[in-house]
Amino acid sequence: MKTRLNDTAQEVELVKIKGVKQGLLLTFSDISDFNKVEAEINSKLTSGFFMRGTHIFFKPGDLSHANEELLRKIFARYGLIFKVMPEVIEKTAPEIKADDTVETEYEDNKEEQERATQEETVKESDDITQMLVVNRTLRGGQEIKTKSSVLVCGNVNPGAQVIAGGSIDIRGKCYGMVHAGAYGNTEAFIIADKLHPTQIRIANLVARPPDDMEETEMAERASIKDGQIVIEPIDR
Amino acid sequence: MSGNKTRAEIIVITSGKGGVGKTTTTANIGVGLAMKDKKVALIDTDTGLRNLDLLLGLENRIMYDLVDVTEGRVPYKKALVPHKKFRNLFLLPTSQVKDKSSVNPEALMKLCDEMKSEFDYILIDCPAGIEQGFQTAIAGADCAIVVTMPEISAVRDADKIIGELGRADKDNIKLIVNRIRPQMVEQGDMLDMKDINDILSITCIGQVPDDEKVVTSTNRGEPVIMTEDSLAGRAYKNIVRRILGEDVEFMDLHKDTFLRRLKRAFGMN
Incomplete structure (x- = not known):
């Protein structure tokens, strides 16, 4: 100027x-x-x-x-x-558009506000160690967006979105769009009992499951390995 | 529920997507409950696109409509159209000339409160979509029946509707899967109940097969539940019994169609 x-x-x-x-x-x-x-x-x-x-x-x-x-x-x-x-977050958050905030207001008004007041007292760097617990199934059109990690006790249905600064753990089936490490954390991972998302994003990488994805009885975990998103079965 | 005239159960029948059979379901459940000697009111809230009167064959008996009632021109009792055959079944039709903005949620809630003491069941036929018409229709309801079809878009829309109902604190939600084609399900060309349950995960109270008799009975203005020999009619009868609290097993659609075909082949039907 x-x-x-x-x-x-x-x-x-x-x-x-x-x-x-x-x-x-x-x-x-x-x-x-x-x-x-x-x-x-x-x-x-x-x-x-x-x-x-x-x-x-x-x-x-x-x-x-x-x-x-x-x-x-x-x-x-x-x-x-x-x-x-917050300097760190500004530098490493290429994915989220500013207008996304509006959609969040729509769905999780209460939680957002609760978190907003919490954030006042929590340092930015601590956010990633925080966890947001969602104790219900996320249905089409519903969205969770947070800087912290997310635990969903329920399913993530097609058309639903979970965007987390940290990792995402879904105690249920995941069919929706999941984005872990949305602010640049490449160490973030996603776990679900059945991981069959429409799209999966970790940090700035995007992947979608193959059209003929094999069914497995085990829980699955997605993370970044050698610059690629890989999904592997895990015990839990 | 029965005999207790002080508090009707108010059920909204909704789906999100159009054409899955909300109105057909409302008409059939309404008639079914009336056949079980319940006093039933059906409220059509699909203002501007009303159909429920046609399905019941009551179009030419309408004098006043929902908009007349909510705008205070007539008491609701004057607008109620009694059914030709079942004297304890009443239709409150909506206006065909006005649109959805003519009725607001508060007005419908007030009306439901007023009607509650007079009926055992009040069924609200909801318009398609998630806009104002939907918000109005669900406002007064205690519980909801979501109608869907074994089709990906209908299931997605049902999922969205269940979410919206949750946001409006309507947690008592039941599912009816309509227009099932057993052969197609068997061949893997149509979603089966497991696929649908995977996504929606709510209690299912009915599986209704796709039946040509539904079309003919709709055109005649006599809901299919009134005909003795149709599969869809039987499915609706079972739904009514489940609504009344009975534990009824789901009929095996596959076996039934096969048997029916066999019967027909031997001229037994």
């Missing part, structure tokens, strides 16, 4: 909002007069454009501690979560 351009503009925009993978990123062109910044943010919020539960990020070092707290309170009034941009 060139300052010269800003100067010539009728009204100088102090705060820029940009869509990123997990939410919106705020950048500040000038925070010398923080009252003005605050006023601008307030006017943007009152426009009602932001969806509740959206994550608003800022770059570390952009704000003083006091200003950060001030903004956090303002955003919280509108149900928005204000926090530091």
